Amino acid sequence: MEYKYAKRMSSVTASEIRELLKLTEQPEVISFAGGLPAPELFPIEEIKTVNNYVLDHNGEHALQYATTEGYQPLREWIAKRMNTRLGTSFCDENILITHGSQQALDLSGKVFLDEGDVVLCESPTYLAALSAFKAYSCKFAEIPTDDSGMIMSELEKALEKYPTAKLIYVIPDFQNPTGRTWSLERRQQLAEISAKYNVAVLEDNPYGELRYEGDFLPSVKSLDKAGNVLCTGTFSKIFCPGYRIGWIAGEKEVIRKYVLVKQGVDLQCNTIAQMVISAYLEKYDMDAHIDKIREVYRKRRDTAIKAIRSAFPSDITFTKPEGGLFLWIELNEKIDTTRLLEKCLEHNVAFVPGTSFFPNTKKCNTLRINFSNMPEDKISEGIMRIGRALNEFTE
């Protein structure tokens, strides 16, 4: 048959880069392309223990349907954790458990976006947030950024230009793809500007717990007096991604809307996954576990930075993130990193070309490096290979 797809499907297309990156699944390829946590740090034995505990003590509940809102003790833990770590004032009713924080992005599209609505985002920003929102046929306005985050005068200009803009999407902590962290001042300004223009903010925070140096900063939400800010979080980077447990947090009124939307979308999250994580949090020391992750990733970041300094030409700039999984390299502006990737694949090394992270403009001379997913020797070797490929490419 000739399928009569929805109009939105014309913008939901397979990415050329994703096809290229399929080649990176070969074992001989050192890939900096993913955003994967280090699997050797997953607490497998502890998960086994709590899995058995949950099935022994509460198996019928753990395997049955449950509420859309999510497992209450887990929602309560999340609220408390956010209050301690991010300065919010949440209780369980402010939290909806989502199928990874990616689902929180999709639900946000459904709750807020009509066809043609404008989403304001950092330039560059998280690739899969663009996919999530695009499916609601929105437009993007890219706001320029610098080392302190989104540039607020540019945000105000955009809000003047698009007075009906629906959503400001930001990743203030260890941003994807740049690794940058917003200054406190920018956070305060964003909270004020969102109130002034009465526009919702989605503060995406998958990496916030993974700080390797410097002090934790208050979330934009904690500075939000008007109730405009929603925040996401996830267990993917501090526990494991396989369980697909994330959350969205915000004022009760708007979270209730998300709950209604999620009911139609998939009824609820995995019951046993929520109970297993909750039991883990009760029986084990999550802080100690996160410390372990931070120590390993800090070294990997340092190794990556050192390797870049030695293997890359001097006309590049790159970020030195205080946390998270990624760093961002800007090459000589003549270099198209999508073409460089092809050359790199000949050298069995991969990264994500920066163009994917810009919804409208394309900065072709940028690239993203993930440093969480492989041991230090491979990081050094991989960066060296990119350096060699770059030499050949520019010759």
Add this chain to the structure above:
Amino acid sequence: MEYKYAKRMSSVTASEIRELLKLTEQPEVISFAGGLPAPELFPIEEIKTVNNYVLDHNGEHALQYATTEGYQPLREWIAKRMNTRLGTSFCDENILITHGSQQALDLSGKVFLDEGDVVLCESPTYLAALSAFKAYSCKFAEIPTDDSGMIMSELEKALEKYPTAKLIYVIPDFQNPTGRTWSLERRQQLAEISAKYNVAVLEDNPYGELRYEGDFLPSVKSLDKAGNVLCTGTFSKIFCPGYRIGWIAGEKEVIRKYVLVKQGVDLQCNTIAQMVISAYLEKYDMDAHIDKIREVYRKRRDTAIKAIRSAFPSDITFTKPEGGLFLWIELNEKIDTTRLLEKCLEHNVAFVPGTSFFPNTKKCNTLRINFSNMPEDKISEGIMRIGRALNEFTE
């Protein structure tokens, strides 16, 4: 703040009946309202064994990110199972794993529906399918049904009236809410009509494995020469719902579209849940397990039917389903079952009033009874209570 929600949110509202049914969570209430499988039949010990096996042998993979399409051995099992049971000709590439079959409905909305598009459905039909599609701002055309399924002359009339209709949504096996099963002839006619009018069919099949008498019938998909039919399935009713593992199956071309959409929606399903189910299927006898469920539910259905015959007035009609979880009662047309439910709650018994299952028309004198979720003595007692409430109500 004043949230600027998407237009669709005006139709995404809390249902009055859902609020009423919250009262049914008290332990003293016998509730026929849910669609829950019997938790005492969940294979808890076996799940523990395979959970430990997966974590011991493949823990790092089980807890890591994985592909959007789903775990390959599980997709292969599903394809083979459908081919044997439903007469299809699928391989793994025809299958996308979804977060429960509910997600397959939401994804179908995203793939096919633009604002104002028409979805043709049985009258009555599955409540949460209406919610899933409604979020894409579609309209519904209800097609009258009888004991053999959707009335095909009425379907053709509707297709003439709505030539741009996008989707025909049907539940041919043990339909929710009526429990009815479509005849072979109607299935053949639907396959032909969908080809003639070039309109996609979504064949929702959560209960098909749970047949208590009579022969299994070929799926509409198996009769579909034009490639118009997509089918859903789920492990919720034959294994457990807590894992949220379902699927959508169809021609490779259209399944690839679903995969792209799912990438933006939530990246992928729970990795370990898929591997645990797959290990269960390898190590244990799923057919024997399903037989056990069928035997228990068959008795519960018989008990419900017997109790209805003895406790209800003679001016009612009700379905005697050959499988599934539900039966459907039509009372004297003067009786509004939403008001009857209020009376029933005084008697500590509950059901779902039929109105919820009609998108446009409302047949107020109907109700749905779930018979899978409680022991036989409670079924008898609960139906008796409804009978008493009905007596008081009509007096």
